[in-house]
Every structure is written in C-alpha cells, then in structure tokens.
Amino acid sequence: MSVPAKLALHGVSKSFGPTEVLHDVSLSLFAGQVHALIGENGAGKSTTMKILAGYQPPSSGRIELDGAKVHFASLHDGEMAGIVMIHQEFNLAEQLTVEQNIFLGRELRRGLLLDKAEMRRQAIAHLARVSCDVDPDTPVSRLSNSDKQMVEIAKALSRDAQVLVMDEPTAVLTTRETDILFNQVRALRAAGTAVLFTSHKLDEVAEISDHVTVMRDGAVVHSGPSQDISEDAMATAMVGRPVSDLYPPKSGVAVEAPVVLSVEELTVPGYAQDISFELRQGEILGIGGLIGAGRTEAMEGLVALRPATAKSVTLFGQPQNFRSPGAAQAAGLCYLTEDRKLRGLLLERGMRENLTLQTLHKFGRFFVDTKSEDAALSKAIIDFDIRAGDRAIAVGNLSGGNQQKLLLAKVMLSEPRVLIIDEPTRGIDIGTKQQIYACLRRLAAEGHAIVVISSEMPELIGLSDRVMVMRLGRVSGTVSGAAIDEDTIVRLSMGLDPQSAPNTELA
Secondary structure, three states: OOOOOEEEEEEEEEOOOEEEEEEEEEEOOOOEEEEEEOOOOEEEEEEEEHHHHHHOOEEEEEEOOOOOOEEOHHHHHHHHHEEEEEEEOOOOOOOOOOHHHHOOOOEEOOOEOOOOEEEEEEEEHHHEEEEOOOOOOOEEHHHOHHHHHHHHHHHHHHOOEEEEEEEEOOOOOOOOHHHHHHHHHHHHOOOOOEEEOOOOHHHHHHHOOEEEEEEEOEEEEEEEEEEHHHHHHHHHHHHHHOOOOOOOOOOOOOOOOHHHHHEEEEEOOOOOEEEEEEEOOOEEEEOOOOOOHHHHHHHHHHHOOOOOEOOOOEEEOOOOOOOOHHHHHHHHHHEEOOOHHHOOOOOOHHHHHHHHHHHHHHOOOOOHHHHHHHHHHHHHHHOOOOOOOOOOHHHHOOOOOHHHHHHHHHHHHOOOEEEEEOOOOOOOOHOOOOOOOHHHHHHHHHEEEEEEEEOOOOHHHHHHHHHEEEEEEEEEEEEEEEHHHHHHHHHHOOOOOOOOOOOOOOO
C-alpha cells in the first residue's frame, strides 16, 4: 500500500475573472522529501503555492492532506493544518522588532501578561538556527534585505511546520547564508517535513531537491526525480526552447575605445573609500565582491543618492560634481536600483505612469500628454518584450521579470549614455535573464557604457568585459579577458592572492 502524499493538488485550475491562470495542475508533496517547483515568471508557481498554503482557493479540482480532501478558507486554516509559507516578498511588519515579528499573532503568555523573557529566549534560539546574529529588539525596517529573509526563515522554522513552502528563499541571500538555509532544509527533510522549494537558480534546485516539477504557462510540463533531469533540460522545459547560449558573445572592447567615465578616489563615508575606475564606450564593466563590500553604496554615491566625495569625476571629458540623481541623469548617467519594488516602481500604479515618471518633462510642460505616454508604452512593450494581459494592470501584479523589464524601459526612456544597473536579474527566471543579457549587450553594441553590479558569479563571468572586485569598501583588483574566472574573483573578494593571474591588475 503506497503512502499518501502529505499535501497534494489534483486537477486544480484557477481563474481570475475570465482569465484562467492554472490549468489542471496536479502536484504531490511527501513527508521527508524536498520538491522543487520551477518555471518562468508568470508560469503559475506563486498561484500554485498560495493555493497549497490556503491563501487562495482553487476554482476547480481538489486539495488533499494525508489523503483526505480538505478546504482551506484562509491562510489561518492552512497554518492550523501545519502548512507554513516563506514568501518571496517579505511578510514582515517593518515597524515591529524582530522578536515581535517571530511571535506575531501567537504571542506567549504567562497568565494575563506576555511572557517577554521566554519569547526573547526562543527568538534568540530560532535566529541561531539560521546563524542570524541580529538583535531581537531591532526594528525590521533597519535590517538589510538578506537579514530580513533570514528572519522570515527563522519565523517559519519556529512554527514546527509539517509542510514548508519556500518561495524564492535564496533570492537575496549570500552563498554562506544559502548554505546555512540548505543545512536547515536537510534537517527538516530528515525529520519528516515535506518541503516545497522554488528558485530560479537551477544549480540550487539540482543540489537540494529530490523531485522536480516544471511549470510553463500555467500547466505542469514535467514532473519527476531530480536525478533524471539536468539543469539544461530544466531550463529548456521552463522556456520551451534551448537556452544553452544564455550569454551573448562579448564585444571585445578595444583598449583604445574612448573613456566615457573616469572616477578617481570616490569615497562614500562608512561604506567605500578611494574607489577609482574607468569605463569605456561599448563596455560592460562588472562589479563583484561579497555582500557588504560597498558595491551598491559606491555607485549610489557616484550618482548622488548618498553623500560622497571624489578627487574627480569626468563624464564624456567634462568634470562633474553631481548634486542630485537628476543632475546625473541630465548629464547622461543613470542608475537602476537593485530594489525594484521599494525604490524602482510604484506597485499600485499602472505601467504607463511608472514608465514615464522619471521623464515627465518629455510629455508636456504644464499638462501630461497621455496619448504620447501611451505611445511610449506601446514602444517599450515591444522593445523590451513586456508581457501583460492588460495595459492598465497595477505593476505590483506583473511577474518579477516583467517588472524588471519595465524598470529598464523606464530608465532607458531618459536616453542615458552610461547606465549603472544593480542586480539586473535578481529573482528572475532563466528565459527573462537571457532577454535582459541580450538587451544589455545590444545597448553596449550601440555605444552605451554599462556598469553591472551582480552577486551572481556566472552572470559576472558571462556578461562582463572586465570585472572590478571590491572588498571591505575598497577595490581589491580588476580582471579582464581570460582572467575573468570564479577562482580569481573569489580570491580577490576574500583578500587572497590571485596567484598573479594573467590580466589581473591589483589595486
């Protein structure tokens, strides 16, 4: 007699109005198994997970728990059944402390009073499980994105889930933090927990999962043991086409190409010191280094998003001293933030308003010409392959990949000649990554100069003409050509000798 699945969907479909987004989806999660669910943004993964966890009811089909049909009327019903979900977008109360978030809605009491001492003791223990050393009294709003994610994970682990649903849990984690999380996942698996894991990082899927289900366009297109499908086959199943050529050919920018941006001794107090580099026309310069190395802060300082000083900044041969991001934009230098949801887009507004917000002066002096805005949106949808069923859809309802493409279109509407793009493909599926890489290489071929900050090693290696590595707020070295490899970049990130690798210029 076969053991029933801990939690399963059978023939589930889901419609929002007249649009069916899930089509006859069946999925089984077993105790002591890590089940990976993968697919492009918009494939239906998030809707599937929300139905499993009780956030949304199915339009048809059934949900079974331990072989018995169940109906979850709410998230609370799902949690009462032992199903806990770790969200891709943080589900934390920003103004409450870490400790308050961990116990929110299930506070411990001693009589009529809150048992604060016990909650603090347990909060410290839960944080220690994921090697997160933040103070439990710290407001969540003051944490980094990676620390917020670790708090989210600690909160979920504290609930002793029978089923743990993890939606892109590693998207903002460092390699070390991911290793810590995976150790916890293995411990949960050994203890008999059923785990559903989603990630766009296929190497992680291959490493941690026992079973892989692939979704495309709202339907399951593959389901089977992880050992029976390669990473390349996963990618092909996800997008419906081969993606072996993920990175377009590099331009081979000549050393004699004109320097368009020169920075000498840029300092951002508390984050980066004496950062110097040059950027040539048609070049993609990658910036690597560990989280906390000062990469983002240095570039934010360059475009006046943070207080900064520099010995000199020269853009297209002209000395610059930017007092605001608007001044940098007017000079032809634009920065695309790593945080598209909080700092890049207005999630409750439509695509048209988001696209033109940064360049409203182009669409009317006293009144906004909405017809011109609509025309600009139509062009952006074609140029950047933004996929949305309704042009008026709130941007928050777009998939992460389409949000990122809209943000890139928004920045390019200002016609920058130098573009700084921070974490260009974070939380994006492999098919959309391929599109964005091709877009960046096309922009470089057209004469734009591009700086890419990335925490993904394959992205740095596959996309960059040169890589500048930062460590502890300083440039530790720059590599180019054949020296752009993982070993050299990691050594520079850790402050180790890169063994005099060819084309390595030590700072």
